[in-house]
Amino acid sequence: MDRSLTHIIDENTRRNTLLSAPYDQLSGTGCxxxxxxxxxxxxxxxxxxxxxxxxxxxxxxxxxxxxxxxxxxxHDFEYWAAACVTVKDKLTGRDVKFMLNRPQRRVVALLEEQRCAGLPVRVIMLKARQWGGSTLVQMYMAWIQCCRARNWHSLICAHVKDVAATIRGIYSKMLDAYPPEFWDEEQQPGFTAFERSINTRLIRGRDCRVTVASSERQESVRGADVAMAHLSEVAFWADTPSRTPEGFVRAICAGIARVPESLVVLESTANGVGNYFHSEWLRSKRGESDKTAIFVPWYEIDIYSAAVNDYGKLWMSLDSYEKSLWERGCTLEQIAWYKDKRREYPTAALMAAEFPTDDIEAFANTGQGVFTLGQVERMRGSCIPPAAVGRLVAQSAKGYGALNIDGFRDDPNGLLKVWRFPEKSPACRNRYVAAVDIGGRSEGSDYTVISVLDALGTEGTPEIAAQWRGHGDHDIVAWTAASIAQWYCEALLVIESNSLESSSTGGEHGLYVLSELNHVYRNLYRRRITDSVSTGYETRVGFHTNRATKAMIINHLIAMVRDDGYIERDFDACDELAVYESDPSGRFGAKAGYHDDILMTRAIALYAASQYPPAIVEHTRFRRKFRF
Incomplete structure (x- = not known):
């Protein structure tokens, strides 16, 4: 037998031994x-x-x-689960004691690690297949209420009330079958009505309330007195201008003190990208949230395994993805199951959506996404917090004074994020491009975004150097863009001019703003306009987005993302890439309810940079107007 195959089989034996390690909740072995x-x-x-x-x-x-x-x-949740908790077995339908499977054990270990350290328990859980995640969270909360705390109230909230009631039904079954020798209260275990409320039940003898609610009736739980919250299927919660998951979660969690034994668990199956649950998951993965992220892949679920008669034959038949599962730590028996299961699906993507190996596959968008989540996650890998946040101080807000920069001021509330400060060396000429997508004035409108691209970047790869994002009057934000471009060594300033030229939003005032900039700022992008009367052409300040030019710059962006053609620094930009779509007619745009302001500035800047003369070593006083 080949030595490498012998090594693989030996390693497979070791992995199977670890999976079958003794575990007994009653004796505490392996707990x-x-x-x-x-x-x-x-x-x-x-x-x-x-x-x-x-x-x-x-x-x-x-x-x-x-x-x-x-x-x-x-003190021992795992012992309590096996001795006191009765649940319905999903395979047989029979009532059985709650014996934890491998994914449940891993989640319990995380919950107990936080609790035993005296920390408030905060978790966000991405569910793949049905392995009992909701049951586990509910029973963990029940354990705290039945065994550890009195007057410790809980909330169960799902996307619809029936789901929340079903989850509470698990609690009811447990109390109804609770063994009396483990109950140290005068009243028998069970729920009783609480002040005629149809949504709240009281645990007899413990003075702990359990309330059910839905995201559809948010007003019913605002200001509720709870110490624990189980928020289920958050990715499916209603998201409207007047009712958002983020606002609802904030309202619930604001009333939960950050004290030991308090608990907040957000859990859901994935429902695409760009929504609140996806954003909160990414924040947690980056360590920016108070919650710890936990995902259960298909291979942690014990039933997804198949017997293997010939290891050598199986190994030789594996493709690159299946071999990557071995590198993740899967056994050959698990890979054999996956390989056979894959035959039921016409594409690997559909198999991955049903049985995700990691969280990226779980969130995979099966719609008309322009960028794959794999590409977006690769871009996200280079994202970092800005080196500085603040604002530029200029001699005036408009005109020539806007180009006389007194310096950068740190300000945590500033709108300018800087990852790379401008290089004030002779080599900076033609190095930077500042692209502007002008949005609305009000807080509820589209953002204005100013992105600065360093065409030289890191080792010659273009890189995002800075970004301004906010709202303001069109003339002020246009001059703000000029100030930032001037600070970055008189960068090529590319203004997406649709808003300024539109009669409904800018009209003559917008054209006047462009004319003012043209007289003051030396390095403005000008587009070529064909003259229909003669064979000549004229030029106009600004980049005009229409169906043809948008397809041009987006296709260029697609190639840059695919080929790692630039280095992204902003996490929000990656979120916009993840929800950017192409409809059946080929039109590009953000998924309904999301923004693409940052993405458009990246597309414009990268395209302009591709047409931009290369950086030169010496400064020159020659005034150059770039015409593309």
Whole structure:
């Protein structure tokens, strides 16, 4: 047998051994957290959490089996799940004790790590297939309410109320079948009505309330007194101008104190990209959110495995993607299942959407996305926080004074983000391009974006150097763009002129703004206009976007993203790439409800840079008008 194949088979045996490692919730074998081997009052060898042995009640519990069990369920969620919780088995439909599968164990380990450290529990969970994520979260909250805390209220909120009620039904089943020897209250376990509310139930004996709600009726839970919130299928929550998932989550979480044993879990299956859940997932992955991101891939689910009779034959039949699964740590039995399952789907993309290997595949857009999520994630890998945030200080807001820059001022509320400061060396001539997409004046309108592209960048690869994004009057933002372009070594200033030339938004005033800039700023982009009367042409200031020019610059951007032709720095730009679409007629645009302002400035800047004369070593006083 080939030595490399022998090594693979040996490694596969090791991986299978790890997957079959002993796990017993009743004895504590293989359970999460710091555990200590000890004897129960009945003489049974068990592994219990260290916190149990540190509890002041351990001395009395060591002499009484019932006190021992009650103390253990207070400290050991996995033991409590196996001893006290009855759930419905999805495969057989029978009522069974809650024995955790591998994905559930990993999630519990994360929850317990935060809780035992005295931290508020905050998690965002991306669900793939049905492995019991909602059940686990609900039972973890139930454990805290039934065993650890009194007057500790919880909220279950889903995209529709029926789903939330179904989740609470899991709780009801658990309480109805709760073993009395583990219940240390005078009243029997179960729900009772709370002040005639149809949405809230009270756990008898614990004074803990459980409320259900839906994202469709947000006003019903604003200001609710809760310490824990299970927010389910957040990616499917209604998102309208008057009702957004972000605002609703903020309203709920604002009332939950950041104290030990408090809990917020956002969980959902993926529903495309660019929505609140996707954005919050990306923030959590980057470490910018208070939540820890957790995703369960298909290969962690035990049933997705198949017997292999000939390892050598299987290995030789694997394509590059299937071999990449081996590099991720999958066993050959798991890969064999995946390979066989793939035959049910006409494309690899559809298989990946149903059985994602990572979060990128889970969010994959099956619509008309212009950029693949793989490309977007590759671009996102170069994104970093700006080196500085602030504003430029000029002698005046308009005219020649706008080009006399006194300097950059740090300001956390500033609209100018800088990743690379301008190079004030002789080599900077023709190095920078500043592209402007002018939006609206009001806060609810499209943004104005000014992007500065460093054509030399890092080792010759064009790179985003700076970005201004905000709202303002058209003349002011046009002169702001001129100030930024002047600061960046008199960069080529490319203004998308549609808004300024449009009779409905700019009209004569917009044309006057362009005329003013043309007389003051030396390095303006001018487009060529064919003269229909003669064979000549004229030029006009600004880049005009129409169906033909938009297709031109977007196709150029597609090639630049595909070929790693520029270095992106802004995470928001990647979010816009992820939701940019092409409809059946070939028209480009952002997905409904999203922006493409940053993306358009990237497309314009990169196209202009491709036509731009290369950077020269010496400064020259020769005034150049670029005509493309």
């Amino acid at each position: 999460c957290g710091r555990r200590v081997k000890t004897l129960s009052p009945g003489g049974e060898t068990v592994w219990v959490p260290q916190s149990m042995l540190d509890d002041a009640d351990i001395e009395a519990a060591s002499r009484d089996e019932r006190l021992w069990r009650l103390l253990r369920v207070r």
